[in-house]
Amino acid sequence: xxxxxxxxxxxxxxxxxxxxxxIALLVGIGALSALYMEHNGHIVTGMNxxxxxxxxxxxxxxxxxxxxxxxxxxxxxSVFNKKAYxxxxxxxxxxAICLLIGGLLVLVLDLGRPDRLIVAMTTYNFKSIFAxxxxxxxxxxxxxxxxxxxxxxxxxxxxxxxxxxxxxxWRLLLTMGTGSIFGxxxxxxxxxSAIYAPLFIISSFVYGLxxxxxxxxxxxxxxxxxxxxxxxxxxxxxxxxxxxxxxxFFTLILHLANLYASQHHGVEEFLLVNGGNFPTIFWGGQIxxxxxxxxxxxxxSSFGLSRRGLVLASxxxxxxxxxxxxxxxxxxxxxxxxxxxxxxxxQSGFSDGAIGHYSATMPEIMLGIGGLSLAxxxxxxxxxxxxxxxxxxxxxx
Amino acid sequence: MKRAVLAMGVLGLAIFSAVQMTFVxxxxxxxxxxxxxxxxxxxxxxxxxDKDTKAxxxxxxxAAKLGTNxxxxxxxxxxIRPTKEMRKNHMDMILHKRDExxxxxIRTKDASLKxxxxxxxxxxxEGTFIKATDPKHxxxxxxxxxxxxxxxxxxHASRPEVKKDSAHLNPHQKRLSPFALVQDKKAxxxxxxxxxxxxANDKK
Amino acid sequence: xxxxxxxxxxxxxxxxxxxxxxxxxxxxAEDVTKRDFLKGSAYAAGGISLTSALTLFTFGGSPAQxxxxxxxxxxxxxxxxxxxxxxxxxxCDTCVSACSEENGWKNTGNxxxxxxxxxxxxxxxxxxxHETTMPLMCLHCEKPPCVDVCPTGASFRRDDGIVLVDRHxxxxxxxxxxxxxxxxxxxxHEAVEDQxxxxxxxxxxxxxxTLCVHKIDKGEQPACVSACSKSAGGAMLFGDLNxxxxxxxxxxxxxxxxxxxxxxxLNVGVRYQNI
Numbered sequence: 071x072x073x074x075x076x077x078x079x080x081x082x083x084x085x086x087x088x089x090x091x092x093i094a095l096l097v098g099i100g101a102l103s104a105l106y107m108e109h110n111g112h113i114v115t116g117m118n119x120x121x122x123x124x125x126x127x128x129x130x131x132x133x134x135x136x137x138x139x140x141x142x143x144x145x146x147x148s149v150f151n152k153k154a155y156x157x158x159x160x161x162x163x164x165x166a167i168c169l170l171i172g173g174l175l176v177l178v179l180d181l182g183r184p185d186r187l188i189v190a191m192t193t194y195n196f197k198s199i200f201a202x203x204x205x206x207x208x209x210x211x212x213x214x215x216x217x218x219x220x221x222x223x224x225x226x227x228x229x230x231x232x233x234x235x236x237x238x239x240w241r242l243l244l245t246m247g248t249g250s251i252f253g254x255x256x257x258x259x260x261x262x263s264a265i266y267a268p269l270f271i272i273s274s275f276v277y278g279l280x281x282x283x284x285x286x287x288x289x290x291x292x293x294x295x296x297x298x299x300x301x302x303x304x305x306x307x308x309x310x311x312x313x314x315x316x317x318x319f320f321t322l323i324l325h326l327a328n329l330y331a332s333q334h335h336g337v338e339e340f341l342l343v344n345g346g347n348f349p350t351i352f353w354g355g356q357i358x359x360x361x362x363x364x365x366x367x368x369x370x371s372s373f374g375l376s377r378r379g380l381v382l383a384s385x386x387x388x389x390x391x392x393x394x395x396x397x398x399x400x401x402x403x404x405x406x407x408x409x410x411x412x413x414x415x416x417q418s419g420f421s422d423g424a425i426g427h428y429s430a431t432m433p434e435i436m437l438g439i440g441g442l443s444l445a446x447x448x449x450x451x452x453x454x455x456x457x458x459x460x461x462x463x464x465x466x467x
Numbered sequence: 468m469k470r471a472v473l474a475m476g477v478l479g480l481a482i483f484s485a486v487q488m489t490f491v492x493x494x495x496x497x498x499x500x501x502x503x504x505x506x507x508x509x510x511x512x513x514x515x516x517d518k519d520t521k522a523x524x525x526x527x528x529x530a531a532k533l534g535t536n537x538x539x540x541x542x543x544x545x546x547i548r549p550t551k552e553m554r555k556n557h558m559d560m561i562l563h564k565r566d567e568x569x570x571x572x573i574r575t576k577d578a579s580l581k582x583x584x585x586x587x588x589x590x591x592x593e594g595t596f597i598k599a600t601d602p603k604h605x606x607x608x609x610x611x612x613x614x615x616x617x618x619x620x621x622x623h624a625s626r627p628e629v630k631k632d633s634a635h636l637n638p639h640q641k642r643l644s645p646f647a648l649v650q651d652k653k654a655x656x657x658x659x660x661x662x663x664x665x666x667a668n669d670k671k
Numbered sequence: 672x673x674x675x676x677x678x679x680x681x682x683x684x685x686x687x688x689x690x691x692x693x694x695x696x697x698x699x700a701e702d703v704t705k706r707d708f709l710k711g712s713a714y715a716a717g718g719i720s721l722t723s724a725l726t727l728f729t730f731g732g733s734p735a736q737x738x739x740x741x742x743x744x745x746x747x748x749x750x751x752x753x754x755x756x757x758x759x760x761x762x763c764d765t766c767v768s769a770c771s772e773e774n775g776w777k778n779t780g781n782x783x784x785x786x787x788x789x790x791x792x793x794x795x796x797x798x799x800x801h802e803t804t805m806p807l808m809c810l811h812c813e814k815p816p817c818v819d820v821c822p823t824g825a826s827f828r829r830d831d832g833i834v835l836v837d838r839h840x841x842x843x844x845x846x847x848x849x850x851x852x853x854x855x856x857x858x859x860h861e862a863v864e865d866q867x868x869x870x871x872x873x874x875x876x877x878x879x880x881t882l883c884v885h886k887i888d889k890g891e892q893p894a895c896v897s898a899c900s901k902s903a904g905g906a907m908l909f910g911d912l913n914x915x916x917x918x919x920x921x922x923x924x925x926x927x928x929x930x931x932x933x934x935x936x937l938n939v940g941v942r943y944q945n946i
Contacts, residue, residue: 111874113860118783122845122858182843182858182875189840193823200822200846256816256935257852407854409807409931410794410946416802419767419790420782422854427783569837570829571743572888581868598864622838622873624866 074157076457079289086292090450093443100440103433104179112182114433120421121403121428126180129438132277132395133173133445134207134248135270138241139278141166141214145241148217148234154305157460158282159234163218164458165282165449166241167211172445174207176438199250206244213237222456245271252398259337260402265324272316277391279309280384285449287381295462303380307368310383314361317394321356337405341397345425348401351393360390400428546586547577554609557583561619580619585627599625738888749813749832750882751912751940752896753919753928756805758906764791766806766907769898773883775867786857786872788880789895794946803946806895806907809834809855809880810931811940817847817856826877832912832940833882841876848877852932855879912940 107114117124143162147155178187194201217233220226249270255261283306286297298306325342328334341348364383373379404426409415415423453459546553548560560578567573576582587605591597597604599620602611606625610617619625738744770789771777779785789808795801811834817826818834825841828834836847836856848856856879863873869885872878883893891897896907910919922928922944929943 111861112858113784118860119785119787119848119857120783120854122848182845182877183841186840186842189823190842190844193840195818195821195824197819198822198846200820200844204822251846254820255850257850257932403849407852409792409853411932411934413794413796413803415792416795417791417793417804419764419778419792420787420807420854420857422790422792422807423794565839567743569835569839570827572738572829572831572884573741573743574885574888575740584868622863622866622871622876624868624871628868 075461076157076160077459077461078455078457079453079459081295082289082292083294086288086450089288089292090447093447093450096436096443097440097447099436100438100443103436103440104184106433107437108179108184114431116428116430116434118426118428120406120424120426121400123399123403124428125430125434126176126437126441128392128396128399129441130173130177130180131248131251131399132392133169133176133441135245135274135395136277136281136391137166137169137173138210138245138248138271139274139276140169140281141237141241142275142278143282144217145234145238148230149238154301158286158302160218160221160458161285161453161460162282163214163221163237164452165285166278167214168445168448168452169278169281170207170210171448172441172443175444176441179437180434199247199254203244203247203251206240206247210237210240210244213240242271245274252402257407258402258405259328259334259408260341260398260405263324263327265320265327266398269317269320269324272313272320273391273394275313276310276317276387279306279313280387280391283380283384284388285446287377287384289453289459290377293462296465297459297462298377298380299463300375300466303377304375306380307374307383310380310387311365311368314365314387318357318361333411336408340405340425341401345401345404348397348404351401352397355393356390356397360386360393364390404428544586547582580623584623584625588627596626738890744829744831744888746830746832747913748911749913749940750811750887751832751910751919751942752882752893753908753910753922753942753944754805755906755908755944756803757945758904759805760904760906761793761804763903765898765903766895767791769894770808770880773867773886773894774870774872774881775865776872776878784860786859786878788857788878805943805946807853807855807931808895808941809882810853810937811880811882813938813940815937816850816852816935820846820850822846829884831887833884833887834879835881835884836877836879838871838873838876838878843875843877845877852935852937 115124115126141162143155144159144166146152147159178184178190181187181190190204194204196202213233214237217230217237220230220233246267249266249268252261253264253266283298289295290297325338328338339345342352343349364386367379367383367386368374370379374383406415406421406423406425409422418424548556557578561580561583564578565580568579588596589603589605591601591603599606599617601607604625606617606619767778767789774788776786776788778787782790789806791804792807793802793804795803811828811832813828813832815826815828815834818828821827822844823840823842825837825839826834826847827837843858845858848854848858856877858877859872859874861874866872870881883891883895886893892909896909899905899907908919908922910917912920912923914920923942926944929946930937930939931941931943
């Protein structure tokens with residue numbers, strides 16, 4: 071088999087620079103938002119004592135989950151030895167690192183005391199899944215850098231398989247850890263389920279692949295060259311169908327298991343039927359717009375096999391992903407804690423028993439978008455500097 | 468491929484230093500300056516230790532005018548350790564005491580922040596104790612000069628308790644940003660001079 | 672040394688013998704002078720508020736043995752509280768205002784973003800229409816979920832059972848607030864000014880009831896408890912759950928008491944009666 075040729079990204083038109091500038095602007099706005107939030111405290115956000123995690127966490131978790139999923143392409147090529155994905159292995163590793171850094175930055179800048187980051191890095195409570203996640207996140211970056219190194223340096227290519235295997239295991243642990251943030255919350259009825267770990271893993275495959283497809287499509291758009299040959303479009307489509315099927319399956323099991331126990335009927339009714347925006351976000355956002363519609367597009371044998379179909383489906387998957395995380399995170403927190411099972415709270419000085427209210431403010435949304443933008447900006451710069459990308463394929467008929 | 472490794476290293480370094488510059492560097496830079504400051508201090512201490520003692524007695528009345536004091540503003544007594552030792556080690560002493568109190572419930576006065584505040588409280592023009600937001604505050608004399616942010620007073624009271632307290636929450640008060648380290652240079656210089664042993668008074 | 676502060680309502684108990692008495696003067700808990708002592712004695716002689724004095728007499732006056740300043744706390748004690756909902760007044764918020772006064776937090780009418788250490792809550796059984804009111808604060812669990820989830824270990828449990836936040840290493844991630852089943856914690860959303868000397872609190876950290884740890888370390892009882900016994904129904908009983916002789920241990924042995932969300936198996940330190 072002919073050796074795959076890699077190259078730095080070139081021959082693009084000004085659109086690439088323009089997109090880069092626009093994204094850099096968003097990064098700047100994100101940075102200012104973080105500074106503003108840090109300066110005034112969380113009073114300037116929509117987050118409060120009941121909805122303690124808001125928009126920044128939606129973006130952070132989305133990006134972190136997507137990061138582990140982005141590595142999937144590389145894993146398929148090195149661990150499962152599928153040669154067709156090899157040209158994208160380097161890029162896949164790069165995108166994974168960048169998305170993770172973007173997500174972590176949002177998470178860190180939302181802390182009440184971001185200036186104490188050093189404390190989080192040096193003081194650990196090993197019973198906390200959060201502390202483990204800090205190690206998993208940092209370790210992920212380190213392992214993927216080693217993995218990339220073995221791919222880049224010819225005389226280390228023999229080790230790629232092992233590094234790839236380590237990275238694959240690590241990324242599974244990482245996504246499991248992220249899902250377990252919710253799984254390990256005994257008090258909140260919407261959480262406290264081990265199924266969040268596999269649900270997040272399967273979701274990560276979808277988000278990561280969608281980011282990969284969209285970035286490649288952007289490269290094609292700005293160069294007019296072919297970065298996704300027909301064969302790979304077909305393969306990506308197949309992966310998407312399997313992955314989103316998995317997400318739907320785990321989501322179904324999650325809610326079915328909850329519905330079986332009558333003590334959870336209240337929270338399920340709230341989330342799925344009458345809880346303000348949340349049923350709309352779930353059914354309309356995650357299920358119809360973010361899963362069934364793109365699934366229908368991909369299922370069509372003509373449009374689904376076209377580049378356009380794949381790109382459109384990817385956009386929908388990402389929107390659905392944001393809706394999914396928002397639904398899990400904000401929806402789950404909005405339902406009041408059950409302090410006295412069987413009783414109803416008629417009065418409280420601390421909004422006990424009341425549905426939580428949350429409306430995100432501009433700074434926190436911009437902080438989240440800033441993190442996403444930073445991830446893309448870093449990826450864009452990196453592909454210009456180093457040969458992460460394969461040489462474009464010759465145009466097909 | 469060397470180029471690849473090199474550039475990847477540069478990328479990593481860039482990210483690392485960005486984080487460093489944002490969160491860690493201000494503290495480190497301050498610490499370094501503080502060390503230099505301490506060395507200078509130690510040298511000057513040796514030269515004029517006797518002048519110090521004389522001055523401290525004389526300067527008492529002037530202290531109010533200067534808006535600061537290097538001794539005990541309330542009790543007029545001695546500090547728990549010699550000044551030299553305090554300058555060098557107060558942060559470690561407070562840190563040690565902090566954990567003793569927090570985790571073991573040991574509430575002796577020695578090196579307790581509450582006791583520092585109570586002895587070193589300084590009265591402002593209105594005759595009330597000033598807060599750490601005032602550059603004349605005892606702690607800020609040196610901390611401003613050496614650009615070390617004091618983290619204590621985001622949470623701890625920076626003056627002895629005032630009997631009637633009005634607003635606890637002031638939405639207009641902004642926290643000290645970790646980026647804004649030195650506030651009022653002129654006031655700092657005055658405060659520092661006096662702390663260093665009443666030179667200003669001697670000249671007068 | 673035990674501070675000889677007189678708690679007026681406990682005058683009967685204090686009048687007897689060696690018991691150490693509790694300060695009521697939450698505002699100036701520090702450095703009580705001889706004058707205060709004498710003033711207290713005068714009231715004691717007057718024999719005010721007989722009823723509550725009677726209730727508290729059995730208390731032994733010394734739920735918290737005053738420890739020496741330099742000795743460390745130990746797990747020999749486990750501080751706890753028993754709240755009798757039947758004695759809790761419907762519209763009474765004495766405990767809440769006492770806590771606010773003692774610890775310097777303010778309810779500005781925005782429960783969503785204020786820091787609230789203790790609040791009153793009223794619950795109704797929809798079947799029977801029976802209503803119960805009671806205060807709710809950090810319940811100081813034996814196995815606190817907030818401590819389990821805290822990434823830096825800032826959320827911790829003292830040897831004597833008091834659950835605290837070490838604000839020095841709290842990074843403000845709010846995971847403990849997600850984990851607490853009782854919504855006991857709140858986040859300082861804004862800068863705080865003029866804190867109490869003994870109750871540091873500040874922006875960007877999570878805070879909650881400390882069981883008035885600064886008072887317990889001096890052998891006094893929490894502000895809410897003394898306020899309730901002084902000027903309200905005496906619904907709150909504070910003491911050492913590990914000491915079988917303490918009044919709280921005796922009471923929970925004798926009467927049926929409830930652990931809130933006992934199903935979670937957290938073994939809380941603040942128990943309820945008659946709910």
